[in-house]
Amino acid sequence: MDKAFVDRRKVFHTLLSIEEALSKLEQLGLAKPIGIEEVELENAFGRVLAEDIYSPIDYPPFDRSEVDGYATSFKSTEGADELHPKRLKVVGKVSIGEVPELVVEGNSAVVIDTGAVIPKGADGVVMEEYTERIAQNEVIVYRSITPGENISFAGSDVALGELVLKKGTRLTYREIGILAALGISSVKVFKKPRIVIVSIGNELQKPGTALALGKIYDTNGYAVSALLKQYGFDARYYGILPDNEEVVYNEITALLQSYDVIVTSGGTSAGEEDVVYRVFERLGTVLVHGLKVKPGKPTVIAVSREGKILFGLPGFPFSALSVAILLLSRVLERLEGFETKRRLVWALSTFKVRKDIGKTWFTPVALSSIGGKVFAIPLQTSSGSVSTLLKADGIAILHEDKDYIDEGEEIEVVSLDGELKEATVIGSHDTLLPMLLTKLGIIDKVSLGFVGSYRGLQLMKKGYIDVSPIHLLDPVTGEYNVPLIESDSELRSKAVLIRGYRRRLVLAFRKGNPKNIKGFEDLLRHDIRFVNRNRGSGTRIYIDKILEDVAKKMGQSFLEIVKRVNGYWYEVSTHTGVAAAIAQGRADAGVCTEHAAILYNLDYIPLTWEYYDFLINIQSMNKSAIRKFIDGLRDLLTRSTINSFKGYEASSDTGSKLCC
Known part of the structure; x- marks a missing residue:
């Protein structure tokens, strides 16, 4: 071993669960408010009350009319109806905002505005709709009233000394409205912790710059700061730092002078170049080094010598955001003095x-x-996925005490959107589909996922989803979708097949065809690397059928041919994934839609037109979003939109039922 080599990797210490990590911070007095301040009401939105609020007045502060009409004594209207009206003497008027000097006596009444003070002697208000003014000083009443009718009495809404808001309440427009109504101009609130987010990694670049090979744009800095702002925290994104211990140490040391919480992203694994643990150790005491979660294990939490929290998130986006949602936000809530009940x-x-x-x-x-x-x-x-939380409706929590989750078992899910989408569309990938859903005005009502035709088919058969886009080739008939549905009695009892549109598959390669690819036989050449589609996708079925034809033509078995295709097991899950692999030089050829090939500026050989149709759950046919989708497919404007994309064609029967 080279004696000059020093292994600086840090192994993870005792792993903690999220609840254990939170409890440890609470026990050490770190997960609590950092102070109290008084703010004017106009600046109190989003702040957390540091004390209980008791009403300093009655509300309403006086007996007031709830309607426009005539204030009078209920006895003077007894027996009044359409056939037996009562005549009352009008002795004056009370306008809103003025103090009445009039007194209602006998069969008299006073004209009164909504919100005006009830004059002495009156114990009810007749609505103007049930009266007829016949003279300057006389009114006819066509309806009797009961004592207190149409009057809001002093303190009936909020009584003097009543507890109105509790300590720990986060102030929204509703709370601020009642505080203003009670005449409270300022409130004591917990100080907001100042939070800064720092991204760490030599591979990171700022969005908007030209992306170099081997680099990625910084996702976490922007996403985590936006997440914390969405939760109402005072968070600022600082920027990118390299994987250099001294640089990170100096920058965080400086940031500790201005911020209460430092959140880093990246540099937390136990690898040689990961620096966050070492920097946190130099700045204070590491309290948590690793969580019992997947993903998110390489999370680091420390306290600086100044008593400020240092929170190191993993570098991969889904890991970082999961820990930020499920742990970091809960720590920050406690620093602000409240706790959200997550949905x-x-x-x-x-x-x-x-x-x-x-x-x-x-x-x-x-x-x-x-x-x-x-x-x-x-x-x-x-x-490492950056799109996962964009596509997901929630994060399922598969708890540590279980080693197996069974299908049909009830599981806990933290909702990301707050409410369920109206419909789920899960199945084969297509670039055009999200555009159509947007054009039809239902994209926000739909949970959209691409898992392949076969997986979508399985989910539909079990009744788990509303719509499954499919393009499955029947190798016997050469038809798409219909034969496979007609031959499955269980599926026919649960779903109908709606005609979608055609799209052209192509064999794509780089511009200029540098490898002189002319067909599938060329994929057997040792100098050509192929990129395949994932198993279960309709395109994979088509590829395998063509390779079977090649095998028969050459007198070889399918397995023998597959072994000769360099990259047959290199699988991606989307058409654009195929095109990107070719454009970036990771593959020389692959099968994708013509639209994807054009999008990545590739040349190609047309192969076939396939039907991209929609299986729809019978139980879902009456859902508004589903009806709009089917009706939209039939619309001529939608068909025109489909035809405007090269490589796509609407059919004369687009939107019609094919079976079953």
């Missing part, structure tokens, strides 16, 4: 998974509501 959804698992006991898993899911049940459908992802 939890109990959903039925649509998957089976064996997991590590002693570790909590975070799984992004789409939520589907069908037949009075809520289903959690896992989304394909990795901890």
